[in-house]
Amino acid sequence: MARRTLVGWAFLAPLVAYLLLCYGYPLLTTIDLSVRDYTVRTFVHGGAPVVGLANYTAVFADPVFRTALLNTLVFTAASLVFQYTTGLALAVFFSRHFRLSATLRALFLVPWLLPLIVSASTWAWMFNSEAGVVNAALAWFGLDAVHWLTSPDWALVSVIAANVWIGIPFNLVVLYSGLRNIPAEVHEASALDGASAWQSFRHVTFPMLRPVSAVTLLLGLVYTLKVFDLVWIMTRGGPGGASTTLATWSYELGFGSMLPRFGPSAAVGNVLILLAVVAGLVYVRVQRHQEAS
Amino acid sequence: MTRSSWRTAVGVLLTGVMLFPVYWMVNVSLTPPGELRKSPPDLVPTNPTFDGYARVLDEQLPYFGTSLLVALGTVALTLALAAPAAYSLAKLRPRGRRPLTFVLLVAQMIPGIIMALGLYGIYVELGITNTVWGLVFADSTIAVPFAVLILTSFMSSVPDEVVQAARIDGAGAWRTFRSVVLPASRNGVVTAGLFAFLWAWSDFVFAATLDSGGSMQPLTLGIYRYIGNNNQEWNAIMATAVVASVPATALLVLAQRFVAAGITSGAVKD
């Protein structure tokens, strides 16, 4: 047992060293930023006074916090549900081999290759209320134009749609690889038992995919929580704060105006990290449960 | 119509829907500036301009090379760090490993700009700002936690019997890892590598903070030549994105062919 632990840690050693080296300092930086009262002068020359949790209480008291938290929850939940279900459906669809399947599957990844400034701008372009192709299509069906990005009722919906689009490739690829890792014999066996395609998916494929599904959702959650450039480019969190999330708010506080407020910005960022830790706790519990069974 | 060609037809349709925004980007790249905000917009460029492409081919080629190097370097570094660690987490399961999962998650949540801020100080000390391998190192921080988690879940699904069989044959931990577990999780390796590539390819925050001076700049910074203070040249921006996605798409199609089925049973026979 002791030897196995030793060997195990030997394999982990490079990673641990790497984590300490790359993340230790930035993590300390963000905690330090959040408990000090930084001005531009003290950011550059040092000597910012420690103010404890004052930045946090200021952030919680700000009316923007409620909106941002609510928007973050809606944005994350809606994005995850649609990304995962679409990704899974596509993965199942592509798991059968057919002509061009590998090529088409690869083409699904193209959205990932585009620098975010380009894809987010393209979506903003398509959703433009005057000259956007989406409203042109609505007009073609005789429907009224919708102010996708400039109405407080629609802005969040529009950025969710764009984010789902960006997230589908990730879900598709990971879930597809997971599906392919399920030994072919399992499918053959359940087909021999006379199970229908749906039964076989529900009772065999889906349960066997659970570890990969769990990690996909967990990572999806982590990435969705911190999405900021997409929202920032499409709406700047607007109009009038209607699509502000915690991530965009953190950025806005730190870098959005000409006078950076690093303390509150880092505090909001750390609230996000806390949310991810909670999700991680849930994940570890689920994992332990699985290992036990 | 056979069942398979029916699937191909649906597949093409779905891909078409998915790639419509990409088509729209191509459309914009060809639209003359005066017609960009025409209402209603033209579905196909009626009088296309190729100015954007001419500029890109003229000005952007060096950036492509740098981006390719950075992306491939990131893939190599990420896999070298993540694969052994994932093997240990999934199969050796040493005592005290649980907090690591947490650390990996928290690590993923640190905003990119804060990471960049922290790394910048270290990079200035070491004098490795504006270098390709400095950027490789930074970009790998986006991919490593992901790769460890994803590879762990793939390696967990390699049956323990297979690992034990190798042990009985006298293979040490390293040989079991290299010749049994790693090949059996090839899908996971390809997936992790793919995403490491994609992240590095599209990274902007690290590039802007750590590699924005000097001669070796990646493509995402090249695009900024067309985003001036008050003025953006959309033909050229979109054309850059289009041209940039062509070689990368070819790579993806290639990589996707390595994702195979039934690996686990194949590994046992080896």
Add this chain to the structure above:
Amino acid sequence: MTRPPFSRRLTLALVAAGLCLTACSSAGDAGGDPAGPFAVWDPYPQFDGTSEWVKVIERCGAEAGVRVERQAYDTSDLTNKVLLAAQQGVAPNVLVVDNPVVSTLAEGGVLKANEDVGLDASAASPNLLAAGEVAGKAYGVPIGANTLALYYNKAVLAQAGVDPASLTDWASLDAALAKVVAAGKKGITFSAIGTEEGSFQFLPWFWGAGAELTDLASPRAVAAVELWKSWLDRRYAPNSVIGNTQTTSWQEFATGEYAFAENGTWQLGNAGELGFEYGVIPIPSRDGGVAPAPTGGEFVTVPVQGSADREATAAKIAGCLTGADTVLATDTALTYVSAIGSVREQQVAAKPELAVWVDAVQAAKGRTGDGLGTRYPRISQPLWTAVQEVLTGSKPASGALADAQRAAASAK
């Protein structure tokens, strides 16, 4: 592993090649090295090594007897980059930076005051210099200025029977918009996005109504927001203005459908390629006359570098970059109006249509002027939020501006 060894070897070879290449070409970051070249940072990535601007920098370096290394950053990135570099003690030796940022950097102790390094800014117009004044000291010299005015489409106005010379106050502009829309064309486009750009575009109307940034809730301020709101309600302006950047707004004008566009001096280059005839008038104030528009454009500044010698040399380079004999070429390339009176005369002589812009720049004022300095960002953000809330109809003008004033007053 069934992966062909060839592709693996190729990957390795590529990576190895990359490592070697960069190890050999790694360049120093900035001006921290006491004997190194002088680093000049600017927000003009559109100019590459062959441009006139870069040649000017090299010439100025040679005149000061040092080697210069120029780096261009995206403008929104430059401020962060400078703060980081200053924190690490590797700030550039000469910094060209957007004017409203100057007071922030100066107050943060990143910049040297002109008098301390012997940088002479006396040739520049006082209304432009005001943006760089903090606590009675001047920081940096404007390299040139731009501002906002109204571009109009001659054919659209002629068709609607509007004489551009008659547009001297809000009432006449309103009447002109009514005629244009009645004639089946679109009225006016501008940018009301929720960023500094939105405030920048709103200020001529705000100041033109007689409102002051120290009181966002005044009836005059309400009148300015209500003017914009009435344009949206009557379809004189498209709803897209709420999300428009100044670039997007220009693209709308470029379709030839719009009568007017509020936009800046920097579009003059693109204006030549519009494919229709355009004219420019100053933005009218509420009761007649030219409204003060905010100034845009960069300052050439000297960051703190811990060596009086190097700071003095940097000041020489900065003085050369903004000097009357070098700056004409730079301002022409940037399509800026020069900060120096005599150079402005040369610009108008060479290009008479610049006259209206010269007038606009002379009437313009800095956003951080009036002693506001670093308070300006605290005021600007609630202001653009209020404008957006009114335009989307989520709050009435008086309520939104009252909230904005409260937020601006309580911000640290």
